[in-house]
Amino acid sequence: MKGLIRKRPVAIFVLLLLMLFVTVMASALVGSPGVDISFPRVIGIIFSGLPGIGKMLPEYSGTDVIIIRQIRLPRILLGVLGGIALSISGTSMQGIFKNPMASPFILGVSAGAAFGAAASVVLGLGMYTLPAVAFVSAMGTALLVFGLGRIHGKTDVATLLLAGLAVNFLMQSLTAYLIYLSPPEKRTSIIFWMWGSFNGTVWQEFWIVLPVVIIGMIIVYVFSRELNVLQLGDESALYLGVEVEKTKIVLLGASSLLAAVVVSFTGIIGFVGLIIPHATRIITGPDHKKLLPTAAIIGGIFMVLCDTISRASGEIPIGIITGLFGAPFFIYLLLRSRGETGW
Amino acid sequence: MVNLAVKKMYAGYGQKEVLKNINMTVKHGDFLGVIGPNGCGKSTLIRAITGVVDTYKGNILLGGSSIKEMNRKDIATKVAVVPQNTFIGFPFTTWEVVLMGRNPYTHRFESLKEEDYERANRAVKITKTEKLKERRVNTLSGGELQRVVIARAIAQDPKLLLLDEATSHLDIGYKVEMMDMIKKMNREEGITVISVHHNLDIAARYCDKLVLIDNGRIRTMGEPEAVLTPGHLRAVYGIEAEVHENPRDGTLYISPIDHKEIERTYKERIHVICGGGTGRKLLKALVDAGYGVSTGVLNAMDTDLRRAEFLDIDVVAEAPFSPIGDEKESENMEKIMGAETVILTDFPVGSGNLNNMKAGLKALKAGKEVILMDLIDISKRDYTGGKAEKLYLEMIENGAKIATSVKDVLAQIG
Incomplete structure (x- = not known):
């Protein structure tokens, strides 16, 4: 089975794309408790809304059209983007750090975003400025860690890891302090934001996130061979013609950007960026040319599934779901493949 | 280019x-x-x-x-x-x-x-x-x-x-x-x-x-x-070493020397009669223990001779494949007379080195302490039709001691 997967990566990729499509469709069927729309009607509403083939289908109307097209679809598709972005970011981080314990949040992106979000809630900034403030704070934090992690013009991953740890704690403490200072209702909304949610996603958000994710994805993929060679160690990578410093800067930048743009809109969603690369590596092996695209699709599927559970359960925050459902699945994968992959 | x-x-x-x-x-x-x-x-x-x-x-x-x-x-x-x-x-x-x-x-x-x-x-x-x-x-x-x-x-x-x-x-x-x-x-x-x-x-x-x-x-x-000269090795690595040529292909190899050997002070003199590699361990042990050691008569091709040269021991050597001649024998007797103790290892005895057994007996009669190493029984290494065994028994009768190992030798002379 595993040999087959390693030898036919393209077939697996197509199969996974198909699974993603089915997951998206199935997810559109599932609503908040009490809202039931029939399967053919959901499919009809989705396809009639598409440009081109939409004209060939009958017109739909009613509140369920709004529910499907304006509420469920943007949310599901942002979920796909979020899953893709966090998985790619996590894969790239694990590659740069040569460590399967690395996550997209190693440079303090999530802690920075949380601080920005908490600050905007406390200051009473509007709904639309929150993601912007969170994003600026996330990237600012990442830049700070990156600056601290550079010695003599070289990026040392061990130093970077420790700098990230310290800055993460600093930002978390600042956020906790803001929560401590806030009145109860603001506390609740900060804490809820920190648990993550796709609830209330509008198309506009999707269209903002989409180009950033596409650009980030392409950048990381273009450096996939360098990511492979980096696994032999920085010095060996230099001997093999890799501009190690440049590669690290570009990849750290792209990975932080991917993670920051997602969490700024959705709140912190942990686990995905840590676990999906790892789980995918069990299937595809460590070659980033196969690993990156496969992890992206698996991440998308996983995120949509978790968000569907969140929706069906009356909006339990997705950050809770990803850990609650992802961890046992991951443990299963780990036990099954123990000793085979070296991790 | x-x-x-x-x-x-x-x-x-x-x-x-x-x-x-x-x-x-x-x-x-x-x-x-x-x-x-x-x-x-x-x-x-x-x-x-x-x-x-x-x-x-x-x-x-x-x-x-x-x-x-x-x-x-x-x-x-x-x-x-x-x-x-x-x-x-x-x-x-x-x-x-x-x-x-x-x-x-x-x-x-x-x-x-x-x-x-x-x-x-x-x-x-x-x-x-x-x-x-x-x-x-x-x-x-x-x-x-x-x-x-x-x-x-x-x-x-x-x-x-x-x-x-x-x-x-x-x-x-x-x-x-x-x-x-x-x-x-x-x-x-x-x-x-x-x-x-x-x-x-x-x-x-x-x-x-x-x-x-x-x-x-x-x-x-x-x-x-x-x-790779001893001088360079001393200057750069701080070691005393000998550089040897591998007889097989002429490449060099390095043997560091123990510091003990450099700064040794003699306790007493011991003469070892050995051959065929039976003296290798003993010679080194005696030098390490600080004795002044001499050995002979050894054939020039003998492995014991090479060891003795490495250890910088005073050696009496006979030309390759020749029986021990009078000149070498008297030279050997001089060394024996200068020593307090004479040790005979369990070397194989043939007609060529039977004189070495005789030298042991002469040493005994001259009042020297003689120790015979006896890991291999004399009858199994006697190629002289009993002459060696006879000399051996005569030595024991005249008060030669027997040692069963290098450690035993050191204990008896120490």
Whole structure:
């Protein structure tokens, strides 16, 4: 089975794309408790809304059209983007750090975003400025860690890891302090934001996130061979013609950007960026040319599934779901493949 | 044709200058060894040649062009490096790792070409790693992994191969196999090799030329015979050593000498009558214990003689394949008379060295303490038809003591 997967990566990729499509469709069927729309009607509403083939289908109307097209679809598709972005970011981080314990949040992106979000809630900034403030704070934090992690013009991953740890704690403490200072209702909304949610996603958000994710994805993929060679160690990578410093800067930048743009809109969603690369590596092996695209699709599927559970359960925050459902699945994968992959 | 030229180079890490005023040229097809004590800058030299450390002054020319003007991919198509250890983060297969050697030849937006697979295939053939192709590198032994890393370096098609203590942690079997393979590539394909060694014997055996680095500077450079001299070893490594020529192929090897032997003070004199290797351990033990030792008569081809010479012991030697003559016998008796104790090991006795047994008896009669080592029974090493055994029994009758081991000997004389 595993040999087959390693030898036919393209077939697996197509199969996974198909699974993603089915997951998206199935997810559109599932609503908040009490809202039931029939399967053919959901499919009809989705396809009639598409440009081109939409004209060939009958017109739909009613509140369920709004529910499907304006509420469920943007949310599901942002979920796909979020899953893709966090998985790619996590894969790239694990590659740069040569460590399967690395996550997209190693440079303090999530802690920075949380601080920005908490600050905007406390200051009473509007709904639309929150993601912007969170994003600026996330990237600012990442830049700070990156600056601290550079010695003599070289990026040392061990130093970077420790700098990230310290800055993460600093930002978390600042956020906790803001929560401590806030009145109860603001506390609740900060804490809820920190648990993550796709609830209330509008198309506009999707269209903002989409180009950033596409650009980030392409950048990381273009450096996939360098990511492979980096696994032999920085010095060996230099001997093999890799501009190690440049590669690290570009990849750290792209990975932080991917993670920051997602969490700024959705709140912190942990686990995905840590676990999906790892789980995918069990299937595809460590070659980033196969690993990156496969992890992206698996991440998308996983995120949509978790968000569907969140929706069906009356909006339990997705950050809770990803850990609650992802961890046992991951443990299963780990036990099954123990000793085979070296991790 | 000059392959590599280093001119007045100073190099190091940030503020720390490690190499000073390095000048060397390496010709196409050379096999150069770099030796020197820990921390002298050997590895830094390898890094400087590939441009991965800071060079403050001077210049490094690779195939005529300065490495400062070359990008990493240019350098990687000319130079490959095999480090001492490679830790590979994720479980790639051997084949994936070997193909990484083609990275310098692959454009960012390109996939690997037919030629890349051919070169990688050739590399696994040369290194005999074909069977490991599908194995994941985390399941390989240290020796296998190092072969894979070499295969990767060969796949790089380098003009210059740099080995940074590449065989240090391998067992002697892998060490020799690997160096043989690299020597073969050096001979047959003209790949220039520069290899850093801790093991001076391996360096002397494989390298045509050696560079001895001491404290960041080149101490000397040249043929192994000119570099590996006791004087250089003393000055750079701080050891007293003897340099020997391997009788088999003429390569050099180093034997460090115990400090005890240098500063010995004599307790009393002991004369050892031995032969055929039976005295090897005893001679060393006596010298270590601080006795003044003499030995004889030994045949010039005897292994005990070589040991005695290494230990700087006073020896009476007879010409090869000759029975002990009168001249040597009287010389031997002089040594015996100058000693307090005479020890006879359990050497085989034939007509040629029967006189040695007689000397033992004479010593006894002259009042010397005589100890007979008796690990092998006299009847089993007597090739004189009983003459030796008779002398042996006569010695015992006259008060010779018997010892059953080297330790026993030391106990009896101490």
